[in-house]
Each structure stands twice: as structure tokens, then as C-alpha cells.
Amino acid sequence: MTVTQSVSGTVADAIEEDIRARHLPAGCRIGTKTELLQQFNVAPATLNEALRILRERRIVIVKPGPKGGIFVADQPPLARLALEIVDLKSQRKIDVNNAVEVLDGLDTQVMHDAVRCRTDQDVADLNAMREPLISQWHTPASEELNWQLHRRIADITPNLMLRSFYQNLVDYILAEGSDPTLGVNGFVPDSDDRLKIHLALIDVIADRADDRVDAVLHDHRMVKA
Structure with missing residues (x-):
């Protein structure tokens, strides 16, 4: 159980960092679950846990259906500010x-x-x-x-x-x-x-x-x- 949580947390952090690094706007489609499973080479349960973590952080939303997938969430202003500051620090700006x-x-x-x-x-x-x-x-x-x-x-x-x-x-x-x-x-x-x-x-x-x-x-x- 500990290993699964650790891997899912790592996947969640990687997705969040990718959103920050590419400055993806709210509503941008990250991909489908199938695409993310292939990208990270993890079990469906691990990816589902990673997405749950990201939903709790209000980083992504998951939409079902043919045109669904994982999308960047419209974050509250304070959350966006925090991410921007972290991004500026990481880029040494x-x-x-x-x-x-x-x-x-x-x-x-x-x-x-x-x-x-x-x-x-x-x-x-x-x-x-x-x-x-x-x-x-x-x-x-x-x-x-x-x-x-x-x-x-x-x-x-x-x-x-x-x-x-x-x-x-x-x-x-x-x-x-x-x-x-x-x-x-x-x-x-x-x-x-x-x-x-x-x-x-x-x-x-x-x-x-x-x-x-x-x-x-x-x-x-x-x-x-």
C-alpha cells in the first residue's frame, strides 16, 4: 500500500510540474487516462489515485465521455499566485x-x-x-x-x-x-x-x-x- 501511494504521489507531482512548466491554461486538455497510463507506465489504480490527489489540489478536472479526458482546472486566484511564485523561484527569476x-x-x-x-x-x-x-x-x-x-x-x-x-x-x-x-x-x-x-x-x-x-x-x- 505504501509503495502504491508513493508512486501515485510521484505521478501527481509530475503532472502538476508539467502543467506549471508549460504554463498550460485552465481548460487545456492534458490527455486521456489511456494516454497517461502509457506515458507513466503505471497501473490504472495508481493513476486513479494520482488524479484524485490532483483533484483535491484543484489542479485538474476529469471529464467523462467521448470528448472527455483530463483537463487543467480553473484554479482560485490564490492558488494560481502560489504556483506562479513557485515557478518564478524555480526559474531563478x-x-x-x-x-x-x-x-x-x-x-x-x-x-x-x-x-x-x-x-x-x-x-x-x-x-x-x-x-x-x-x-x-x-x-x-x-x-x-x-x-x-x-x-x-x-x-x-x-x-x-x-x-x-x-x-x-x-x-x-x-x-x-x-x-x-x-x-x-x-x-x-x-x-x-x-x-x-x-x-x-x-x-x-x-x-x-x-x-x-x-x-x-x-x-x-x-x-x-
């Missing part, structure tokens, strides 16, 4: 600088939400991050501590889509192991000024100082508009 530019755009809403919605526990958690930031700012650990702070701030927003986008972009930047300067001339990520700016982010949230958000974010941006 997204670099770390792209992610940071998007984060700069999202920072304003994330910070205003944090100021408005923060709880005493949020403030306690953020204040607990002060000492590690200060003591390790001029060490290689500073970059990860910086992004941990941003992730925790994003935890506060009640906008689940915003939180997910923001934190996944942070994770992507960390996973890429980027140059902390991001190629910006004269930018020193672990300077004393940068430390003060990040501590100011905590202060603004703790003080509920919504009127100071834009100013601190202006200082926070590596490249000023």
Missing part, C-alpha cells in the same frame, strides 16, 4: 533584492497593524529581543536576529495574507544566504545607526506611536526615495 523591495512596500502596513493591534505579550516578546540585538549586533548572528525581529513584528498583524506573504519573503531571504548589504553601496547592515533604527521599531510599537511609523520606516529603508 526572483532574487533577494526583489524580495527586499516587496518587503519595503509591505513594511508600512505591517508596522501600522503592529502599533494598532499589539498586545502586552507582543511588547514583552519584542522587548526580550532587545538584549540579543544589542549584544550580538556586530557579530555574524546580527542578520538572523534582524529578520527574527521582523518576523515577530509581522506576527502581530491580523491580516493573514499579509503575514504569510511577509514571513515567507523573510524565510526566502534567509534561505538564499544573501549578502547582507544586498549590493547597496555604502550600506553597513550592522552599523550603530541600523541598530538604533531596529530598536526604534520596537519603541514605536510599544508606545503605540502610529505617528512615528512613517519616519522610522524612512530611516529603515536602505535606499531612500
